[in-house]
Amino acid sequence: MKDVIIIGAGPIGLACGISAKEKNLDYLIVEKGTLVNSLFNYPLNMTFFSTSDRLEIGEIPFISQQPKPTRSEALEYYRRVTTTESLNVNLYEEIINIHKTKKGFNIETSKNKYSAKKVIIATGFYDFPYLLNIPGENLSKVKHYYSEPHPYFGMNLAIIGSANSAVDAALETYRKGAKKVTMIIREKQIGENVKYWARPDIINRIKEGSITAYFNSEVIKIFKTSILIKSKNKEIKIKNDFVLAMTGYQPNFKLLKSLGVDFKKDKYKTPRYNEMTMESNVKGVYLAGVVCGGLKTNKWFIENSREHAPKIIESIYKSI
DSSP, X not given: OEEEEEEOOSHHHHHHHHHHHHTTOOEEEEOSSSTTHHHHTSOTTOBOSSOGGGXXXXXXXXXXXXXXXXXXXXXXXXXXXXXXXXXXXXXSOOEEEEEEOSSSEEEEXXXXXXXXXXXXXXOOSTTSBOOOOSTTTTSTTEESOOOOSXXXXXXXXXXXXXXXXXXXXXXXXXXXXXXXXXXXXXXSSSOTTSOTTTHHHHHHHHHTTSSEEESSEEEEEEOSSEEEEEETTEEEEEEOSEEEXXXXXXXXXXXXXXXXXXXXXXXXXXXXXXXXXXXXSSTTEEEOGGGGGTTOTTSOOHHHHTTHHHHHHHHHHHHO
């Protein structure tokens, strides 16, 4: 029986592994995708909001060529951390079931079965996009992830949303030759939390007409060659080749609920946990990273949730 199974090989899951190793605990990190899978799914040319030093884990320096590191630099850094620390990580191994026992937990994955005294949930939120739940969303032209602008060259592109991911996609596809970029935005303006260097850029592109934006609007139906939107109580049909639904992402609530984790009665479905130890209401189940914020996915980042790892491992170390 292992001391702890860590679910999720993102930066915070890796940080938990480093802390567990420092305490000589028998641990294993299990990840359903590739290493730092959420970061891998970021746009190819994405630049982080945080500086490189705020993304560091395990006291291993993160050296970037620019003040703000890029996605490729982050992937290289976390690969180096994993190799340098010789972390025990099983990739492409999805959790199928976790059953609580008197002694701990029995864990079934797509490849193996394990038993562990404790479990850490560090699954992030990027793997589960919010669905539009409208007719036509299942068409192949609809994408919930954006990686690069090339596929949209010469195309009529609709982007749903106004947060960082939507703004980045709109600016990049416009500059890389999309025929027409149209943003459909529920709010009355571009989000206040958009990166400070991108917000004035997108506002100016909209003002000059380079990018079209419909505010206080929503897509109500998607067709093969067009979309239907509702804007200020009027329905408008727009010629369209691709839709990027940058509507945000959510944690793996299904996994949390299956373990019996309770949630606060708030609109964010915030899971309950002890802020001193990060242990949930279920004894032996700890929460780390973005998953702690529920639907409020802009509360926790790498830089402010790195501290979860030593808190959790210290609690586990004292209890076994």
